Amino acid sequence: MRILIIEDDLEAAGAMAHGLKEAGYDVAHAPDGEAGLAEAQKGGYDVLVVDRMMPKMDGVTVVETLRREGDQTPVLFLSALGEVNDRVVGLKAGADDYLVKPYAFPELMARVEALSRRRETGAVATTLKVGELEMNLINRTVHRQGKEIDLQPREFQLLEFMMRHAGQSVTRTMLLEKVWEYHFDPQTNVIDVHISRLRSKIDKGFDRAMLQTVRGAGYRLDP
């Protein structure tokens, strides 16, 4: 997996590159918008991490240019501003996900991971299968080891998201954003309560827990 970081803050880029390399990614860095665009145009990257405010060319222009040229490489947009409008602008320009600085590294990792695998799970499926867990998207049923699990609509959506990102860490913020479709910062861990409810349904009574808590990051559904 090759990641291109387009970011003018060298220290932040260095820390990000270090972390991503530790996680096994092949990382390249461009220090400004123009260099980043040129590098991205060469192709061969799985995910682009693009900062919004940069010298020479800002991130929005970089993403817009790439999209205009038909480049569909997933883009994670970074911004220090974090206003709702910024997110809208970034996504409108063609970014696939958005993260506000300063971010926790596990949050960045989880989002890069989700984006890097997005292409593989892009096909329209009618069933999802993760280990013993099977989900039928047509009649909305879930089975584990052939035993039907009764889920509420939201629990079903939550599990669907976890199954689509099986083996990856997903953060609480990601769940709130992608499952509930809200972008705010809950002061309490409302998401944890929902996960533990889901966990009690899919793991209780089975020999092995599939829904894991990842310390400092969030959750992961293991096969």
Place this chain on the structure above:
Amino acid sequence: MRLPRLLRTTPFRLTLLFLALFAAAASAFLGYIYVATAGEVNRRAQAEISREFESLEAAYRQGGVDALNQTIVERATGERPFLYFLADKTGKRISGSIEESPISGFTGDGPEWASFKVTETDLDGAEVKAAARGVQQRLENGEILFVGADVDASEAYVRKIVRALWGAGALVILLGMAGGVLISRNVSRSMQGLVDVVNAVRGGDLHARARVRGTRDEYDELAEGLNDMLDRIERLMGGLRHAGDAIAHDLRSPLTRLRARMEVALIDAENGKGDPVAALETALQDADGVLKTFNAVLAIARLQAAGSAPDQRQFDASELAGDMAELYELSCEDKGLDFKAEITPALTIKGNREFLAQALANILDNAIKYTPEGGAIMLRARRTSSGELEFSVTDTGPGVPEADRARVVQRFVRLENSRSEPGAGLGLSLVSAVAASHGGRLELSEGPGEYNGSGPGLRVALVLPRVE
């Protein structure tokens, strides 16, 4: 070279331009008057001379040169105001009231007009030169006849008219000039007030305001616009400064705490005591807390400074309330609280969905945090009788004493008995800022009273204005 100030002002230049146009119009008008009066006087004199000439010519045609001669002699001695001169083919004088023709060297047939002077004796016997005009023409058989008239009176009249016209022209220019100077002075003075304000603001005095004279003219309008603009800038600056102060003030203590903990952890690590990883984890948590506080303060400050929430659009408020109910219901159950939601369906609202969601989440977070086990929480979304949209959360916790209700909305205010709970005291301030940025308000009132051993509870309502 610098022109005097007044001459450089736009109104004065406009005045000059206007004056030039005005002078051109006045010249055309005065020119017309000249042609219509002086021209008419000359034409009339000329017509009389022509008539006299024609009557002499008629006598000539009837009786030849002798008859004409006789008529001239008769008329020259009579009371007629004309001058006569008759000469033969060679130009030799036959008769007339003047000794020689004012038109000498006459070779053609005429008619030839000329202006000339005649010497007359006035009543006092003094000789005066008077303006005269006449026409000379060769008659059928070659004789030359000249008829003229003293036009001094009419010439004088014309001169008077011309003098009057010059005077009028000068007066027009003078009055225009004076008016222009007056107007441009007046305009410049009005503008100067605005320029002074702009200069004062540029110099850093944001309190400077333009004087509104109450004349309801465009200067007043401009002054009012300028003042409104300055009011807004001042408010924004105030908001920013306030936010800056608040951030500085409120981040100092958590940052100091963070630093102290890291220092202790470092000393411990150096001495081989303690767990450096655990210390770093704590430090990270502290840093996250600081960031959270920072973001909340910034969001509040931005909402307050912007005046209205960004990115407002129409959406289903019932759905929002339903989502929040669904999101928080489990947290309530987890804490052993009875949760109920009463949501009127299909409530539409125009606003920023994320900020409103954050506001509702903050209210629910607070309710769950402060309501003891066994209590109850009720979320309501409805349209009031006055058409306002009201989200309310009622809990059965200890409530907030009436005297403190206004205070808990302020930033970083935490009541004594809540200090043991985590939080920075920003929740309700953000709700209040969100409400204000949607033209709404935050209302705190007493809850349902005693409930399951606790109470009296608190009712927090986010009220938004009706959408048309």
